Amino acid sequence: MxxxxxxxxxxxxxxxxxxxxxxxxxxxxxxxxxxxxxxxxxxxxxxxxxxxxxxxxxxxxxxxxxxARKIQQDYQQMDYDMNSLQEKVAGELRVGASTTISQYVLPGIIADFHKRFPDIRITMLSGNSREVETALREGRIDLGMVEGIVRRPELKYHPFMDDELVPIVRTGGRLAKYDTITMERLRTVPLVLREFGSGSLDVLQKALETKHIALTDLNIEMNLGTTEGIKHYVEHTDAMGIVSIQAVRDQIYANIFKIVDIEHLKFERQFCFVEKQGASPKLQSKFKHFITSSYKS
Incomplete structure (x- = not known):
């Protein structure tokens, strides 16, 4: 309309x-x-x-x-409210999600959401956490879902899911003989990590800082823009990748990758909804509630 x-x-x-x-x-x-x-x-x-x-x-x-941005927001709210009069949930929602969330967390949940609310039209933008936040600030999306720990003061964040980054190596590679490595050995292991601007690298950097280790102290062999890129690289080399457990569960069970713990070091984080300051429109609130409930169940 x-x-x-x-x-x-x-x-x-x-x-x-x-x-x-x-x-x-x-x-x-x-x-x-x-x-x-x-x-x-x-x-x-x-x-x-x-x-x-x-x-x-x-x-x-x-x-x-x-x-036009204000008109678009008002139209989305009007569309939702008018359809609600007929007990029909409808409208359009533009979602942005960081790479790990869009690839490994959302697909199944979005499919269930569409079955439950077939008249809600969802469009998805995928990028790293910085790109999602920028899209939100510029009005290109209504709701973001990010994995980083850096917070922008003009935006509001609400955690919805716990996650952990895990160090992986290929089964059968020279690093697979270890169950745990020391902090000193970590400095020498060839690593393949996500790119700057990704939430994963932010989490890694902050965790290392607690042990007084900088990224420049590590033997970073390559930075790649996707988790899938890291997985494929690790599968064919003796490098170690550090990725979300959500991304490698199946490969761990299939014995393609092995998790090698790092002594006294964990990379824990939360996935968060990110929005502009102010009250959440009803459609966004319904989507957030569905995602949160799906995770808890």
Missing amino acids: IDIRLKVFLSAAMNLSFTKASQELFISQPAISKHIQELEREYNCRLFDRLGNRIQLTHAGQLLLDH
């Missing part, structure tokens, strides 16, 4: 790309341009500056974006 021109403008403005807006909305790029031009004619101003293959918001475009 929201004006299609406004929906197109929001997508183009938040992606700063007509091409990405076209892909996101499944509308042809000429149609994207047409809707933007109609808005520009209606308000007699340019909304974007075209810089070669790039676009950027003009002052008028930024003003329209600020209003």
Whole structure:
């Protein structure tokens, strides 16, 4: 029901790309341009500056974006409330989740949520914790789910699930003979870790600091952008990876990987919902309650 021109403008403005807006909305790029031009004619101003293959918001475009975000939030709440009159739960929810959560925690729960609430449309953005928080601040998502321990003061966080990072090696590799290694040996073991900006690396860094060890003290062989990348790398080398237990349960049971403990060191954390400050809209609250209840059960 929201004006299609406004929906197109929001997508183009938040992606700063007509091409990405076209892909996101499944509308042809000429149609994207047409809707933007109609808005520009209606308000007699340019909304974007075209810089070669790039676009950027003009002052008028930024003003329209600020209003469009508020309209979108009001529309989502209206959609939810009006459907509730018929005892029907419906609406649209844009969720962002950090890599571990989106790959290993959410798929089954989201499937159950869709069965329970088929009229709620969920779109998912995946990235590291920093990217999810940035998307939330920029209004590209309504709710984030992150794995880091760094907190931004302008956002609010609520834990919903406990997690632990575990050191893994390939079964049959030279490190598999150890059940536990010392802190000193950890300094020499070739490691493959997540990239900077990931919640996993934040947790690892903070835990090491309690033992007066910096990341630069370690033998980091490689930083990779995904947990799956780390798993594949470890499976074919004698390096050690440090990943969420959620990501390797099946491979541990299948004897592909072995957990090697590090003496006197644990990497524990919590997965958290992250939102903008203020009250949570009803649809977000329902989704959070479902996720939390699913985990507890």
